[in-house]
Amino acid sequence: xxxxxxxxxxxxxxxxxxxxxxxxxxxxxxxxxxxxxxxxxxxxxxxxxxxxxxxxxxxxxxxxxxxxxxxxxxxxxxxxxxxxxxxxxxxxxxxxxxxxxxxxxxxxxxxxxxxxxxxxxxxxxxxxxxxxxxxxxxxxxxxxxxxxxxxxxxxxxxxxxxxxxxxxxxxxxxxxxxxxxxxxxxxxxxxxxxxxxxxxxxxxxxxxxxxxxxxxxxxxxxxxxxxxxxxxxxxxxxxxxxxxxxxxxxxxxxxxxxxxxxxxxxxxxxxxxxxxxxxxxxxxxxxxxxxxxxxxxxxxxxxxxxxxxxxxxxxxxxxxxxxxxxxxxxxxxxxxxxxxxxxxxxxxxxxxxxxxxxxxxxxxxxxxxxxxxxxxxxxxxxxxxxxxxxxxxxxxxxxxxxxxxxxxxxxxxxxxxxxxxxxxxxxxxxxxxxxxxxxxxxxxxxxxxxxxxxxxxxxxx
Numbered sequence: 001x002x003x004x005x006x007x008x009x010x011x012x013x014x015x016x017x018x019x020x021x022x023x024x025x026x027x028x029x030x031x032x033x034x035x036x037x038x039x040x041x042x043x044x045x046x047x048x049x050x051x052x053x054x055x056x057x058x059x060x061x062x063x064x065x066x067x068x069x070x071x072x073x074x075x076x077x078x079x080x081x082x083x084x085x086x087x088x089x090x091x092x093x094x095x096x097x098x099x100x101x102x103x104x105x106x107x108x109x110x111x112x113x114x115x116x117x118x119x120x121x122x123x124x125x126x127x128x129x130x131x132x133x134x135x136x137x138x139x140x141x142x143x144x145x146x147x148x149x150x151x152x153x154x155x156x157x158x159x160x161x162x163x164x165x166x167x168x169x170x171x172x173x174x175x176x177x178x179x180x181x182x183x184x185x186x187x188x189x190x191x192x193x194x195x196x197x198x199x200x201x202x203x204x205x206x207x208x209x210x211x212x213x214x215x216x217x218x219x220x221x222x223x224x225x226x227x228x229x230x231x232x233x234x235x236x237x238x239x240x241x242x243x244x245x246x247x248x249x250x251x252x253x254x255x256x257x258x259x260x261x262x263x264x265x266x267x268x269x270x271x272x273x274x275x276x277x278x279x280x281x282x283x284x285x286x287x288x289x290x291x292x293x294x295x296x297x298x299x300x301x302x303x304x305x306x307x308x309x310x311x312x313x314x315x316x317x318x319x320x321x322x323x324x325x326x327x328x329x330x331x332x333x334x335x336x337x338x339x340x341x342x343x344x345x346x347x348x349x350x351x352x353x354x355x356x357x358x359x360x361x362x363x364x365x366x367x368x369x370x371x372x373x374x375x376x377x378x379x380x381x382x383x384x385x386x387x388x389x390x391x392x393x394x395x396x397x398x399x400x401x402x403x404x405x406x407x408x409x410x411x412x413x414x415x416x417x418x419x420x421x422x423x424x425x426x427x428x429x430x431x432x433x434x435x436x437x438x439x440x441x442x443x444x445x446x447x448x449x450x451x452x453x454x455x456x457x458x459x460x461x
Contacts, residue, residue: 044183047303047356048433049311050173051296052201053289053341054161055363057153057321060330060376061383062369062403062416064106065123065396066090072101076403079369079414083326083376093117096394099125103396108335111342112385116394120345120354121387122457125398126409127425128365128381128418129159132449139411151378151415153321156364161201163423163444170204172426173312175443178205180434185307188265193299195292196316209314210265214291216298217270225267269306276302281347283340289317290340297347300357310434320363326375337361345387354389358432358458360425361385369403369414380411381418384425390432390459397457423447424455432458 063083067076068090077084090104091113105113115121131145138144148165149155162169177191184191192202192209202209212218225236247253279301283294292315303311317336322329341359348354366382381401387393398420401409409416423444430440431454440453447453454460 044180044309044434047309047353049300049303049313049353049357050429050433051293051313051344051357051359052173052315053293053337053359053361054157054196054199054201054314054316055320055333055337055361056157056316056318057363058365058367058378059320059333059361059363059382060322060326060367061363062366063330064109064334065093065125065383066104066106067101067400067403068092068104069102072403079403079405081371083330083371093396095396097396099396100400103400106331106334108331109338111338112387115342115345115387119393120389120391121385122391122393123396124384124386124420124425124455124457125396126381126401126416126418127384127398127420127422129156130418130421130423130450131165131446133421134417136408136411136417139417150380151365153364153378158200160362160364160422161199162204163426163446165446168204169200171199171201172430172443173201173314174203174205174207174209176430176433176435177202177207177310177312179439179443180310181206183309183434184311185309188261189269189306189308191308191310192312192314193296194314195295196314199314199316202312202314212269212295212299214288214295216273216295217266272302272305273298276305279347280350281343283343283347284336287336287340289315289336290343292317293340293344294347297344297351300348300353301351322367323372323375323377341385341387348389356390358386358388358390358429360387360429362422366416369405369410369416377413379415381409381416386429386457388458392457392459395457397455420455421446421450424450424452427453428455428458432460 063080063085066085067073068087073087085106089107091107091110092102092104093113093116112121129147131147134144134146147156147159158169159165161171163172164170173192181191190207190210192207194202194209194211195214197211199209276298278294278298281297283290285291296313296315319329320333344359345354348357361384363382366379367376368379370376401407401416401419404410405414411417423446427440427444427447430443435443441447
């Protein structure tokens with residue numbers, strides 16, 4: 001029998017004790033007790049937020065961070081052919097650490113180039129989904145466990161967000177929230193707030209993420225108490241009476257409670273956001289990504305009024321599945337990312353919380369180095385960005401792959417094997433967020449297969 005960790009042993013003991021004492025108590029009451037049993041005491045006095053910008057579809061990051069030295073650029077250009085960005089237009093990066101070759105950012109990313117050189121942004125090279133370290137020979141000879149359904153959008157999105165290979169998946173932000181839920185004073189507002197609806201990263205645990213939209217609180221005007229039109233007042237009175245009725249079915253009772261909580265929380269958030277000034281920063285309101293980040297910034301500005309010490313924010317943006325028209329689409333996506341992320345960092349500076357907010361990108365996977373004629377196909381390894389005042393910036397972490405067809409990094413058609421796992425990236429973020437080494441090991445079960453848990457791109461305090 002597998003030996004349980006001390007933390008798991010404690011949880012199992014509490015579970016069994018509670019189950020033994022249920023008797024005629026309702027399942028909802030037992031669920032509440034289990035929530036308390038699972039919660040880990042956290043007395044955080046500082047504020048920290050993780051902001052995940054998920055690039056749905058698979059970002060072609062090999063056209064975001066690009067070799068500049070003549071030899072490596074020639075290899076890149078020969079491989080990428082019509083998608084190769086002009087060498088003389090690349091924005092030079094001068095990393096503080098040693099890297100394999102001179103590199104630059106895509107021409108549209110001037111603001112992020114500045115943040116990199118100011119030490120406010122780092123890049124993590126060739127990161128991706130892994131169960132254990134994998135070489136080309138390992139892959140071809142089936143010698144290692146692999147993530148489920150490589151190159152499948154849904155499966156890889158789920159794996160990046162959960163880092164679990166199991167039928168019942170729970171997002172790793174949700175697992176962190178379970179461990180730290182007592183850090184926040186607000187009893188109803190979840191630690192996780194999503195600007196893009198349902199997502200596995202924040203789902204599956206003791207709390208369900210609170211969903212908002214790019215413009216703010218998603219409210220049903222016809223059910224809002226501030227709607228004073230006569231027919232709306234009557235509708236509200238009837239609906240409130242319906243929710244207050246005693247229900248004989250467990251699910252009906254829980255549904256009514258959830259509806260009541262959602263309506264009341266929407267009113268509270270709207271009231272708070274109306275009272276708290278938005279941070280002084282300029283966002284491009286024609287960009288949905290920028291709008292969502294602007295709303296996140298406003299929520300962070302209201303952190304004290306809402307009693308929040310730990311928060312995660314999820315922002316999903318699509319159109320990165322560039323099977324076609326990549327020559328035009330990808331530069332436009334990089335330009336949007338450049339302006340939205342840099343505007344958000346300016347907002348955190350305006351609030352004086354730049355050291356307390358860490359923003360990072362994630363995606364399904366990278367893309368193939370080869371062309372399908374008009375675009376690229378599903379790849380594996382990719383590059384990600386990490387931004388914030390606590391970032392050990394101006395550096396490129398991980399190993400830059402050789403961008404040549406048939407290289408030791410290629411498993412076929414220019415699909416690059418990751419050399420750093422998403423578990424390592426996530427564990428580094430979790431350590432900064434406040435999880436202990438024991439909690440990190442429990443939260444990321446595949447981490448034990450890798451030599452390094454903390455990659456070092458954040459200053460822990």
